[in-house]
Amino acid sequence: MDRIYDDPAFFEKYSDMPRSRLGLEGAGEWHVFRNFMPDFNDKDVLDLGCGFGWHARYAAERNARRVVAIDVSERMLAKAESMDSEGIEYRLSAMEDLDFSAGTFDVIISSLAFHYVKDWDTLIRKISSWLRPDGDFVFSVEHPVFTAYGSQDWYYSEDGKILHFPVDNYFYEGERDAVFLGEHMTKYHRTLTTYISSLLDNGFTITKLAEPEPPEDMMDIPGMKDEMRRPMMLLIAAKKTR
């Protein structure tokens, strides 16, 4: 993953986003993603790419037995640890470098982090092995429609109006030079086929899938209505059944 999240200027901008300041309630997809969350009571939980730790805390507050929260950014983890984090084990690591015994966790969650991962095939195999039978895997990722072109920006008319969202190079997976909060960063585009097939091939049954629309009560936020024009996120819940 890009080290951009440890860049002070970027980190400041990221910290100012509603989802960073307000946590889950400030995230436009949470009204959908919350329904994807399994019962955390007495469960061993892994959060991959925990950021400020909002999802890890959500699990801990719902009586998870153990919560391990991973992030590759020191600044992210420092911020996460500065908040009430009772019962959460934070670890500084790229998720690709993790190594757990088979069947270590009941639940693995990840929010908007997998599009920074280069080698998805290896990671999904590991995730499957780390889960116990009937374990839950719940994640959000940037939508393939959103990552295909690269710039992640609208296509505009000469006078600066949004015309539409561009899709290109869809079947050419891999590195993209994306712009987020004004900074360039590397993300990885993968097709829907890759996400779904990798789950099916690694013993998962898909239980829920959603491309979240903005919640009604956020529609007045500038730019939010445009979120109806293209999917930006893909949310998936899956169960390890084989």
Add this chain to the structure above:
Amino acid sequence: MDRIYDDPAFFEKYSDMPRSRLGLEGAGEWHVFRNFMPDFNDKDVLDLGCGFGWHARYAAERNARRVVAIDVSERMLAKAESMDSEGIEYRLSAMEDLDFSAGTFDVIISSLAFHYVKDWDTLIRKISSWLRPDGDFVFSVEHPVFTAYGSQDWYYSEDGKILHFPVDNYFYEGERDAVFLGEHMTKYHRTLTTYISSLLDNGFTITKLAEPEPPEDMMDIPGMKDEMRRPMMLLIAAKKTR
């Protein structure tokens, strides 16, 4: 569904397409879709929107017990019936108007027809009821990326070069004025979320999903390389498990 398939001029153009002349082997997605086909031996099979009947014949040739093939176009059915159709019951009907007893079929297939259906919720409920437990539902449909904008055409530069494929109004489902073989026709856009959720909500387990890429040996056909730039079809295999 649009009555365009009974328009003589359109029908002639449609009949000239490789997938119409050559059947399954002339269809760019068949090298993937064929792997989605279940065992047809001794099965009762329904083909929704059978067109020239290529898939129905495929099932019949693989020793299906019974094959019922439905299409709304008289011309399509006449052409289908003119080919070797032993053991296939052709019926002229909109698929929305069909009525079968619960548990009538072991397999329901449909190729590129559901994007003509206005009321998907009702149809998928019926399809689920028509299938026996552990029955197979295998279908292809135009990809939500392909149907969202409406025109189903690329976005071009002033000098006529393809720039990218436009996506817009993704979360506004419903009618689109599409152009196919130079003719305007009504198609219905639905999100990926709708297709997947409707399957999960109606007792199906998703067993396969693919956005087919063009086969290697068709890459030299003019325009085929551009098919790598955006997904055009969505193929899904599902099993009725609940």
